[in-house]
Amino acid sequence: EIVMTQSPATLSLSPGERVTLSCRASQSVGIYLAWYQQKPGQAPRLLIYGASTRATDIPARFSGSGSGTEFTLTINSLQSEDFAVYYCQHYNNWPITFGQGTRLEIK
Amino acid sequence: EVQLVESGGALVQPGGSLRLSCAASGFTFTRYWMSWVRQAPGKGPEWVSHINEDGSEKYYGDSVKGRFAISRDNAKNSLYLQMNSLRVEDTALYYCARVAYGGGHFWGYWGQGTLVTASS
Numbered sequence A: 001e002i003v004m005t006q007s008p009a010t011l012s013l014s015p016g017e018r019v020t021l022s023c024r025a026s027q028s029v030g031i032y033l034a035w036y037q038q039k040p041g042q043a044p045r046l047l048i049y050g051a052s053t054r055a056t057d058i059p060a061r062f063s064g065s066g067s068g069t070e071f072t073l074t075i076n077s078l079q080s081e082d083f084a085v086y087y088c089q090h091y092n093n094w095p096i097t098f099g100q101g102t103r104l105e106i107k
Numbered sequence B: 001e002v003q004l005v006e007s008g009g010a011l012v013q014p015g016g017s018l019r020l021s022c023a024a025s026g027f028t029f030t031r032y033w034m035s036w037v038r039q040a041p042g043k044g045p046e047w048v049s050h051i052n053e054d055g056s057e058k059y060y061g062d063s064v065k066g067r068f069a070i071s072r073d074n075a076k077n078s079l080y081l082q083m084n085s086l087r088v089e090d091t092a093l094y095y096c097a098r099v100a101y102g103g104g105h106f107w108g109y110w111g112q113g114t115l116v117t118a119s120s
Helices: none
Strands: A004-007 A010-013 A019-025 A033-038 A045-049 A062-067 A070-075 A085-090 A102-106 B003-007 B018-025 B034-039 B045-051 B058-060 B068-073 B078-083 B092-099 B107-110 B114-118
Touching: A004 A085, A010 A019, A019 A033, A019 A085, A019 A102, A033 A062, A045 A062, A070 A085, A085 B045, B003 B092, B018 B034, B018 B092, B018 B114, B034 B078, B034 B107, B045 B068, B045 B078, B045 B092, B058 B068
Parallel strands: A010 A102
Antiparallel strands: A004 A019, A019 A070, A033 A045, A033 A085, A062 A070, A085 A102, B003 B018, B018 B078, B034 B045, B034 B092, B045 B058, B068 B078, B092 B107, B092 B114
């Protein structure tokens, strides 16, 4: 099983700031990496797939990069609606696994 | 509009069984892989099971393999999860999810979830 490790666990930032979230895979997943955003009481929302392709209707301030074992999600100019929990997920092989999440808090 | 509506969640004793259902609408059901993904309270999502378009391929997470069975009825646009030998650690909100596009096992559409609680 591929273990996905996200860091940091929590980030406290202010609106307007730029943030980079990290996700590391225990072995290479190529570019088979997705990012999700989840707000309280809601299902996860797909942001990025293929490590760097934005999903439909996702604002351009969200960008993903990386390949192999190291990935990042960058959010430029944080908006109030961006404060949530973010998860990475690999889909390179079975079993599919998620990271434990990074919580983005308002400072 | 894509809609996924889960049902069947309940409080069940450890060792018991439950069958979850998901009614899909707003897309051509037969063209997509479908999945169950669960989320325990305060935890991240956990992939449970995956089924291909015609039901001939099925995959399971290690924690549920041999106890859970995924199936689909394409005539009814429905997805199912038969859960047997339930454990306390199976307690979670169970989401029905559709892969985002024709290829790639990541999910662009999710239901609202149905709660399964395994407790005595």
